[in-house]
Amino acid sequence: MSQSENASGGGTVEYIQHHLTNLCVGNCDPITHQAAGFWAWHLDTMIFSYLLAALIVFVSWRLGGKLNPGVPGGFQNFVESILDFVSGQVRDTFPGHNPLIGPLALTIFVWVFLMNFMDLIPVDLLPLIASWFGIQYLKVVPTTDLNTTLAMSLTVFGLIIFYNIKVKGLGGYLKMFLFHPFGKFFVPVNIVMSTIEELAKPLSLGLRLFGNLFAGELVFLLIALLGGTAVGAMFYFMFPLQIILDLGWLIFHLLVITLQAFIFMVLTIVYLAMAHAKDH
Amino acid sequence: MNITATLIAQIIAFVALIWFVNKLLWGPVTKMMTDRQKRIADGLAAADKGQHELVRAEEHAKELVRAAKAQAGEIIALAEKRGGEIVEEAKLGARSEADRLVLTAKAEIEQEINRAKEQLRGQVVSVSVAGAQRILGREIDAKAHGDLLKDLVAQI
Numbered sequence: 001m002s003q004s005e006n007a008s009g010g011g012t013v014e015y016i017q018h019h020l021t022n023l024c025v026g027n028c029d030p031i032t033h034q035a036a037g038f039w040a041w042h043l044d045t046m047i048f049s050y051l052l053a054a055l056i057v058f059v060s061w062r063l064g065g066k067l068n069p070g071v072p073g074g075f076q077n078f079v080e081s082i083l084d085f086v087s088g089q090v091r092d093t094f095p096g097h098n099p100l101i102g103p104l105a106l107t108i109f110v111w112v113f114l115m116n117f118m119d120l121i122p123v124d125l126l127p128l129i130a131s132w133f134g135i136q137y138l139k140v141v142p143t144t145d146l147n148t149t150l151a152m153s154l155t156v157f158g159l160i161i162f163y164n165i166k167v168k169g170l171g172g173y174l175k176m177f178l179f180h181p182f183g184k185f186f187v188p189v190n191i192v193m194s195t196i197e198e199l200a201k202p203l204s205l206g207l208r209l210f211g212n213l214f215a216g217e218l219v220f221l222l223i224a225l226l227g228g229t230a231v232g233a234m235f236y237f238m239f240p241l242q243i244i245l246d247l248g249w250l251i252f253h254l255l256v257i258t259l260q261a262f263i264f265m266v267l268t269i270v271y272l273a274m275a276h277a278k279d280h
Numbered sequence: 281m282n283i284t285a286t287l288i289a290q291i292i293a294f295v296a297l298i299w300f301v302n303k304l305l306w307g308p309v310t311k312m313m314t315d316r317q318k319r320i321a322d323g324l325a326a327a328d329k330g331q332h333e334l335v336r337a338e339e340h341a342k343e344l345v346r347a348a349k350a351q352a353g354e355i356i357a358l359a360e361k362r363g364g365e366i367v368e369e370a371k372l373g374a375r376s377e378a379d380r381l382v383l384t385a386k387a388e389i390e391q392e393i394n395r396a397k398e399q400l401r402g403q404v405v406s407v408s409v410a411g412a413q414r415i416l417g418r419e420i421d422a423k424a425h426g427d428l429l430k431d432l433v434a435q436i
Contacts, residue, residue: 026285035284042286049290053297060305067312069319083309102310103302111297142290147283151290
């Protein structure tokens with residue numbers, strides 16, 4: 001009895017660890033299946049995010065071919081309202097005009113939302129299907145991979161630096177580091193503070209999304225364990241409980257994934273608006 | 281947790297997706313939406329203009345009707361006047377014609393009377409001459425009493 005309990009306890013940890021391991025290709029540790037160095041590729045993250053990106057491109061392409069300027073149909077209406085919402089956010093937050101900000105914000109919002117949405121697919125479904133084809137590790141949600149979230153936040157960071165230099169000039173941007181929070185008498189302090197402030201932007205942006213989605217995925221896994229590890233008669237209590245909790249968390253998480261996509265988008269707009277501001 | 285080359289792949293994918301979204305979704309849809317805004321604004325302006333023109337046209341039509349009515353009244357009055365004149369003229373003409381006819385008739389009658397008188401006179405003369413010839417044939421010599429007879433004829 002105790003032996004089986006031990007096994008199930010070990011199984012729990014293993015189950016969670018297994019689910020949080022990417023499908024690693026390249027420079028990977030053969031035992032833990034974690035990346036052993038930089039040149040490793042998380043194939044699952046890439047495949048799912050690329051598929052969702054391709055979906056966006058495909059749907060845009062299909063829609064763009066048959067836009068109806070007079071009376072928009074159902075799907076066009078839906079897309080127009082999303083686009084209107086995003087451009088409204090851009091207009092409210094972003095001073096002046098930059099044709100890149102709108103598409104950037106829309107891309108972030110839609111892509112992040114779709115990648116987050118993968119979280120709502122039952123946690124075991126896709127890994128189970130993959131295991132039939134001999135794929136042992138599969139992490140379905142691309143945004144629970146730090147590589148995805150940091151990739152986006154670093155791209156935004158690159159844009160922040162680019163527009164800072166473009167608008168303020170290289171001298172103006174460096175001057176901001178020297179004199180920004182406390183004036184000219186605290187130059188060393190200012191450098192440290194400004195650097196932290198600038199670096200905090202991409203880090204908080206990427207880590208916030210990653211943390212929220214990773215935690216959400218973990219909770220889904222724990223809920224899935226309720227019925228999965230229950231033994232004997234407990235199963236008949238645990239399984240309905242699992243369904244109820246899962247449903248509850250699902251509904252709550254639907255809010256979270258939308259909110260996280262929205263926050264990522266809005267913060268991107270705000271950061272870029274700050275980069276465009278002449279006198280910081 | 282572990283940053284790998286996946287990061288690079290994701291950055292490339294992100295940038296490519298932004299490019300695609302801009303090219304295929306944001307660009308066409310925003311262009312279409314601004315076009316539609318313009319079209320709606322144009323349509324509303326045209327409707328306003330049409331309304332104005334309608335009001336103006338209605339006023340114009342009313343004015344035309346009013347002018348036409350006035351003109352028609354004038355024409356009717358003129359026609360009535362002219363009609364009266366024509367009737368008067370006709371009356372006058374008829375009267376003068378009647379007078380003329382009466383006069384000619386009277387003249388003819390007089391002529392007839394005169395001719396009848398002449399005839400009658402002649403006949404009376406010839407009858408009385410014949411009577412006198414018969415009565416006086418033997419006693420009176422036509423040559424001797426010619427002057428007397430002529431005087432008688434003139435007296436009748």
